[in-house]
Amino acid sequence: MVTKKMLDALNDHLNEELYSSYLYLSMASYFEEKNLKGFAQWFRIQSQEEYGHGMKFYGFIIQVGGKVTLKAIKAPKTSWKSIMEVFAETLAHEKHITGLINKLIEQAMQGKEYATNNFLQWFITEQVEEEATVEGIINKLEMIGDAKSGLFMMDRELGARMAGQ
Ligand SMILES: [Fe+2]
Ligand SMILES: [Fe+2]
Numbered sequence: 001m002v003t004k005k006m007l008d009a010l011n012d013h014l015n016e017e018l019y020s021s022y023l024y025l026s027m028a029s030y031f032e033e034k035n036l037k038g039f040a041q042w043f044r045i046q047s048q049e050e051y052g053h054g055m056k057f058y059g060f061i062i063q064v065g066g067k068v069t070l071k072a073i074k075a076p077k078t079s080w081k082s083i084m085e086v087f088a089e090t091l092a093h094e095k096h097i098t099g100l101i102n103k104l105i106e107q108a109m110q111g112k113e114y115a116t117n118n119f120l121q122w123f124i125t126e127q128v129e130e131e132a133t134v135e136g137i138i139n140k141l142e143m144i145g146d147a148k149s150g151l152f153m154m155d156r157e158l159g160a161r162m163a164g165q
Contacts, residue, residue: 006113007066009104010057015071016100017054023093023105026076027086036151038159044045045092045161053123059121083151084141091134098127 002010005105028043061068101123106116137158144150 002064002066002113002116004112006107006111006116007061008065010066010116011062011069011071011106012102013104014054014061014068015073016097017050017057018073019037019076020056020093020097022073023076024050024090026078027040027080027090030078030080030086036083036155038155038157042158042161045163045165048163053126056119056122056143060116064115084138085137087134087141091131091138094127094134098131103126 024043024047028047030039031043035076058068077089080089086142101120105120105124107115107116108120142153144154
């Protein structure tokens with residue numbers, strides 16, 4: 001049994017994941033404009049992944065007999081000062097999502113909602129991976145600095161990302 005309060009919180013989080021998808025698609029568009037196709041590809045996949053996360057919430061809400069109520073997705077930023085700023089904001093955003101997942105788990109534990117708690121565990125692992133990946137990219141960008149050759153190589157590396165990775 002999932003309480004109304006928990007279902008509302010899960011619905012709100014579905015919106016957060018869809019916003020994440022929208023934010024990363026906006027970042028992809030920023031890189032397309034700069035002709036950094038590899039970076040753009042990485043963010044396209046990132047956006048797809050976030051849509052997938054949203055759909056996990058969608059599926060769970062339906063499975064436990066709730067109703068999905070979609071809300072407006074806020075408009076993301078459309079431009080950034082630098083590549084580093086994009087990734088710094090990506091990391092900050094992932095940390096924000098991690099915090100929200102932790103709060104959902106606390107709520108599930110307090111309400112002894114075991115099924116919801118179990119569903120949310122997958123996201124704990126996912127958030128650790130996401131933060132580590134973005135931190136890794138930031139470290140590389142710091143090493144590269146202003147070197148155009150490094151940026152070119154990084155664009156190729158990120159462009160190799162496939163769906164589901
Ligand atoms: Fe996510
Ligand atoms: Fe994420």
